[in-house]
Amino acid sequence: MATAFLAAKRSKDPCSQVGACIVNENNVIVGTGYNGMPKGCDDDEFPWAKKSKNALENKYLYVCHAEVNAILNKNSADVKNCTLFVALFPCNECAKVIIQSGIKEVVYISDKHAHKTHTIASKRMLNAAGISYRQFIPRQKQIVIDFSEINWNEMNQLPSTPVKDINAHTQKEKLKEEDQGK
Numbered sequence: 001m002a003t004a005f006l007a008a009k010r011s012k013d014p015c016s017q018v019g020a021c022i023v024n025e026n027n028v029i030v031g032t033g034y035n036g037m038p039k040g041c042d043d044d045e046f047p048w049a050k051k052s053k054n055a056l057e058n059k060y061l062y063v064c065h066a067e068v069n070a071i072l073n074k075n076s077a078d079v080k081n082c083t084l085f086v087a088l089f090p091c092n093e094c095a096k097v098i099i100q101s102g103i104k105e106v107v108y109i110s111d112k113h114a115h116k117t118h119t120i121a122s123k124r125m126l127n128a129a130g131i132s133y134r135q136f137i138p139r140q141k142q143i144v145i146d147f148s149e150i151n152w153n154e155m156n157q158l159p160s161t162p163v164k165d166i167n168a169h170t171q172k173e174k175l176k177e178e179d180q181g182k
């Protein structure tokens with residue numbers, strides 16, 4: 001699920017960044033995706049509005065949902081018997097693709113649109129197709145990714161000297177020694 005949330009960070013949707021991650025029966029990741037405009041449809045040019053009176057100026061007619069992108073991005077022959085992790089419960093259009101792709105389980109975090117017809121239709125299809133779904137309740141609310149952590153010293157939790165700096169230091173010492181005629 002964390003991988004799904006990480007994928008979501010790439011979405012240009014200013015309102016809802018949704019990510020999805022598919023794993024196979026051995027829990028190996030076979031695809032990730034996030035909500036975005038189709039290839040060739042510039043994420044910076046197509047509209048991200050929600051409530052324009054002109055439907056053509058809203059995102060909904062254009063955006064590819066995270067679940068569909070994850071399925072299309074698969075790096076395996078197929079996604080049969082795989083599990084899909086997704087932040088939001090899949091809509092009816094995604095449910096159709098999920099069913100046809102052979103995914104056997106959906107794990108989601110939020111079902112905030114449970115009352116809406118697209119979710120009710122989605123559940124009706126998933127139930128009929130025998131695809132199980134369950135809510136994921138995270139044990140921890142946050143995971144922090146700290147890129148500087150790799151340079152931290154295990155013993156005292158102080159940043160250790162990055163390799164680049166060690167080299168710079170050694171080079172400085174060498175130049176000093178040369179200057180001193182050593």
Ligand SMILES: Nc1ccn([C@H]2C[C@H](O)[C@@H](COP(=O)(O)O)O2)c(=O)n1
Nearest residue numbers: 015016018035063065066088089090
């Ligand atoms: N399961 C879902 C649900 C929604 N999305 C995408 C589609 C839109 O880009 C956005 C929803 O927009 P909102 O009406 O919340 O502003 O999330 C998805 O990819 N997967």
Ligand SMILES: [Zn+2]
Nearest residue numbers: 065090091094
């Ligand atoms: Zn959808």
